[in-house]
Amino acid sequence: MNWFNKLKSGIRTLVRKRMPENIWVKCERCEQIVYRKKLEQNTGICPHCKHHFRISSAEYIAAVLDVDSFEEIGREVKSADPLAFVDLQPYPDRIKEYRKRTNMDAAVLAGVGKINDVPVGIAVHEFGFMGGSLGSAEGERICRVIDRCMRDQLPLIIVCRSGGARMQESIFSLMQMAKVNAKLSQFADAGLLFISVLIDPTTAGVNASYASIGDINIAEPNALIGFTGSRITGSSVSASEMEALRQAQRAEQVLEHGFVDMIVSRDKMRSTLSQLIEMLSKNPSEVTS
Amino acid sequence: MSDRSYLDFEQPLAELEEKIAALRERAKAEGLDVTDAIEVLEKRHEKLERDIFRNLTRWQKYQLSRHPQRPYSLDYIDRITSDFIELHGDRCSGNDQAIVGGLAYFEGHPIVVIGQQKGRNTSENLKRNFGLPHPEGYRKALRLMQLAAKFGRPVLCMVDTPGAFPGLASEQRSISEAIARNLLEMARLPVPIVVAIIGEGASGGALGIGVGDQILMLENAWYSVINPESCSLILWRNRDKRTEAAEAMKIAAEDLLALGIIDCIVPEPYGGAHRNVELAAQNLKKAVSDALAEIVKIPVENLSKLRVEKFNRMGIWEEFR
């Protein structure tokens, strides 16, 4: 299956080429030169070392959903500046900048679609929009998808890739953790399936809310997953402690400690999601062996 | 007042108090009558104190919330409940002492009370991990809340933490999962939950016991996504913008009331809760009592729905179709 063509036809308006434009790309891990087309056909996985390149939320959706099946929800919900926040730069200027860069109005792309003809709700963090951080618009977009899933009895997939809560929205960003998880409590009571997919990186506020409480948690290989984000600089933590911490936050260690169910490489994500959804559906089809 | 400890912005008061004390001493030694002079100085002290405490900045309130003599959860539990029986352990891997909890009577009714607990001195702080809970603390809190649910008891949570513990042990037992689980389970707990932010409400560590039907906050407490020092370091890339960070983040009780995050501000005694712990406790007790009186009017089966709606309203975004 040609993953990149699917993307082009599926959600043309949302295509953002996050991967370098050049025909050849250097892998940041193994430093081998990779043919870009090859990378795109392989959901952004390096053919030499299996390193998972960062792909956009739209590309992720194209990689897991059926062609042309995605319908966006909550697009009208856009990041605002509730506190007139100014640090080194006014927050609205930052939003504008990231809007230009990603053509998105918030750091989550959400909607409904199908995986092997089975309808699902999906929300994917866009790391290119302020590090995928969680603010009011992101929380609202996720909640609207959860509402849709409850209305239509759909399984929910949230693909988390985020540095955490968005500081420029201060208390409002913190409250999004409670807001989404509160909504998920109703979703759980409705007996519906929630699969959390944790990709690199999933830290801080997002990790400490919905990312960690899927009925099933799936991580991508080598993803950084943890509470203490990369921004804990200048603290009293020593370099060796930090190194141990970062080790413990690798997906493989998180699996070892019992907080994700499995590690799945991106090219197998679609089929894995499909199988899990089928096995936990209300009317699973019988398998004869 | 000699054992009172002073914050930087209280220094002018300290100096004046010293002056008064010195004058008294000299008068005593030399047999002089300084009544008038002292009266003048005391008037000046009164005015100075008023000026300082009427116009506290958010950063100054932040400092008050971290005052070394500020009352902690157990100080309030002692004063606003009776017959407290502490319960220990998360039934998984340990007993965290940065979160205490147990059964107690509040105005004659049994409740479950949970609070984040700092230490008063070095050895206490080692035991309490400076009020930075590990996953076991949040899991113990959840266990006690589920005990409350089973027996239909209201829950009172007192928030006072500089953050959840960000270390290796915390990661290995997933502090994230522990907090996340609490957010979900607290949203659907079928008994009343009153949350009181009594000191520091730092980020996910605070929120991990902070979901409830009514959120109360002491006048000088703070509550936000990150503390002003770290915010300064991350957003301004510089340690010195902590006062600006405190202002920009709107961390004070009156901000959060205006933003619809909390339901009620609990007044503190003049100069901060530590200046009169009895009065602070009395005010807190009244606020908890009022909150509970309102919540118990709600049919239990509606609690969770209303709680989810309460948090669903939080957030501000733009919306154009």
Ligand SMILES: [Zn+2]
């Ligand atoms: Zn490679």
